[in-house]
Amino acid sequence: MRVLLVEDDQFHASYMEDVLAETLPEVTEIFHAVNGEEAEHEARALSIDAVVMDLRMSTRNGIEAARTLWTERPETRILFWSNYADEAYLRGIAAIVPEDSAYGYLLKTAPRDRLKLALRAVLVEGQIMVDREIHRLQRRAASPRNTLDDSEFAVLLDLALGLQDRTIAERRGMSLRTVQNRLLSLYEKLGVDAERDPDMPLNKRVRALNRALVTRTLNMETLETAQRDLDRWKAGQRKRAG
Amino acid sequence: MRVLLVEDDQFHASYMEDVLAETLPEVTEIFHAVNGEEAEHEARALSIDAVVMDLRMSTRNGIEAARTLWTERPETRILFWSNYADEAYLRGIAAIVPEDSAYGYLLKTAPRDRLKLALRAVLVEGQIMVDREIHRLQRRAASPRNTLDDSEFAVLLDLALGLQDRTIAERRGMSLRTVQNRLLSLYEKLGVDAERDPDMPLNKRVRALNRALVTRTLNMETLETAQRDLDRWKAGQRKRAG
DNA sequence: AGACCTGTTGCGGGTTCCCGCACATGGTTT
DNA sequence: AAACCATGTGCGGGAACCCGCAACAGGTCT
Numbered sequence A, B: 001m002r003v004l005l006v007e008d009d010q011f012h013a014s015y016m017e018d019v020l021a022e023t024l025p026e027v028t029e030i031f032h033a034v035n036g037e038e039a040e041h042e043a044r045a046l047s048i049d050a051v052v053m054d055l056r057m058s059t060r061n062g063i064e065a066a067r068t069l070w071t072e073r074p075e076t077r078i079l080f081w082s083n084y085a086d087e088a089y090l091r092g093i094a095a096i097v098p099e100d101s102a103y104g105y106l107l108k109t110a111p112r113d114r115l116k117l118a119l120r121a122v123l124v125e126g127q128i129m130v131d132r133e134i135h136r137l138q139r140r141a142a143s144p145r146n147t148l149d150d151s152e153f154a155v156l157l158d159l160a161l162g163l164q165d166r167t168i169a170e171r172r173g174m175s176l177r178t179v180q181n182r183l184l185s186l187y188e189k190l191g192v193d194a195e196r197d198p199d200m201p202l203n204k205r206v207r208a209l210n211r212a213l214v215t216r217t218l219n220m221e222t223l224e225t226a227q228r229d230l231d232r233w234k235a236g237q238r239k240r241a242g
Numbered sequence C: 001a002g003a004c005c006t007g008t009t010g011c012g013g014g015t016t017c018c019c020g021c022a023c024a025t026g027g028t029t030t
Numbered sequence D: 001a002a003a004c005c006a007t008g009t010g011c012g013g014g015a016a017c018c019c020g021c022a023a024c025a026g027g028t029c030t
Helices: A010-023 A036-046 A062-072 A087-096 A112-124 A132-138 A150-161 A165-172 A176-189 A204-214 A220-241 B010-023 B036-046 B062-072 B087-096 B112-124 B132-138 B150-161 B165-172 B176-189 B204-214 B220-241
Strands: A002-006 A029-033 A050-053 A077-082 A103-107 B002-006 B029-033 B050-053 B077-082 B103-107
Touching: A002 A010, A002 A036, A010 A029, A010 A112, A010 B010, A029 A036, A036 A050, A036 A062, A050 A062, A050 A112, A062 A077, A062 A087, A062 A220, A077 A087, A077 A112, A087 A103, A087 A220, A103 A112, A103 A132, A150 A165, A150 A176, A150 A204, A150 A220, A150 B204, A165 A176, A176 A204, A204 B150, A204 B204, A204 B220, A220 B204, B002 B010, B002 B036, B010 B029, B010 B112, B029 B036, B036 B050, B036 B062, B050 B062, B050 B112, B062 B077, B062 B087, B062 B220, B077 B087, B077 B112, B087 B103, B087 B220, B103 B112, B103 B132, B150 B165, B150 B176, B150 B204, B150 B220, B165 B176, B176 B204
Parallel strands: A002 A029, A002 A050, A050 A077, A077 A103, B002 B029, B002 B050, B050 B077, B077 B103
Antiparallel strands: none
16 A cells, blocks of 8 residues: 655654554555645655645645545545644535545544554545544534534635625625625624623624634634635636626 | 743654753753643743743643743743744734843754754843744735734734724724724735725725734734733723723 | 925715514424 | 424615825924
8 A cells, every 4th residue: 555644744754654654564655745735746646545644734735635636536545634623624624525535534642542543444444533532622612503504604714705795695696685694693603792792892704703713613724725715716707707 | 950841742842852952961950841821830830941932732822821931030031932933923922022031933844953053042042043934934925015013913913803993992092093094004014905806895804814814914822812912901991990 | 494204083975794674485393 | 274493585774894085293304
């Protein structure tokens, strides 16, 4: 098996290489990449079976790289290996994983045993595996019923990009009023309403983005990825109109 | 000399310990902490002379911990050691460093030699030292004259928290119109104006926050720290009013 | 001194946003 | 079938926001 290790931190990379060699005898070769762009090139050139992928990297993040990899070779098995348990990452992965693809999500703080287990389960056995810690942290402490559904999340992304209601409505194929209803429930679920204070009224739009970031519902990588999606959509719009 | 190493990543911690032992014979003891809170307690209990501090940590970030440390012992020498060259970190540090205190800011990707040099310069010699890479990245590629001055940055923080113009004016002691002028120049300097597109008008407020994040003028830690400052101010307000 | 630049402030008006109210649709419960 | 939700939509109004215009203060250059 040919494994690609995508990791920009040399210490973590050599640790992972170590564990890989120790755990998986079926691995014949290990290749390296230090960012998402390199990962895409190497996977293309080297016909890679399995990938261990860091998420936060400089020029191109792990989710975008994974999207490219899976587009070109949907059967690639990818273990995401990250420092952070952000909901944003899970949503990003869930949005791009192909039918029947194997993947896993493990925290870097996971003990060596659990890492070994995940490597075997995902890369060799083709299972799906998400670190227990991540699901635990996922349960938000705040009010109940605060899980965003997909359409709310889509509106949240557009809000975060700075789109106006009208544009969101157009892009998502909703009426203006419906977009505003989504915003209402976002304000509710993100806890913007709960902070209401007559002495200090808030700008709900900005506050919603703030809360989404602080609760790790969104993160920086999400914003960058969403921006690229928006640019693509905008290009499509222009073509359709012109 | 007693050194406190604040670092939540075990690999980086042991690497740093290694380099410390090799480089600084005047170090008699090395203590550890894995987050900002622990760092504050240990520094208080152990009378620490010098600190190596990671910035991004779980329960309390490096900047807040440093503020506490410096409040209690302004002569403490701190080398910040981070993965990221965010402008937000530099601003955060600049805002809390006491007169005549020694500090440094080094990237984790810095080669071992440069790390050694920085350790000696900051912790032993008491110099101020900022990684060249960081200043280089600081020069924004966009339009010229886009450096925020302090009052613009303050308004940006308030905007990011979701405050309304009126509240910002009150908090910063400006008139409403002056706040709006600051916002205008923020929109200009963050490139919100430059993106103007008649087909897709933006919500400038949200877009400004988005741009500030993407350009690393703000980051998550900034938001959290600013929120705590706001809470303190709000408590003060309440006392003054009641 | 006079011209000039920069930063602060008030006023006014057009736009966007927030959201209550009302109504329609479609699925579920009783 | 009737009652009942959840969701999508239109209308309307008050609040917040964006910003051009104009005035004024303080500092700098000629």
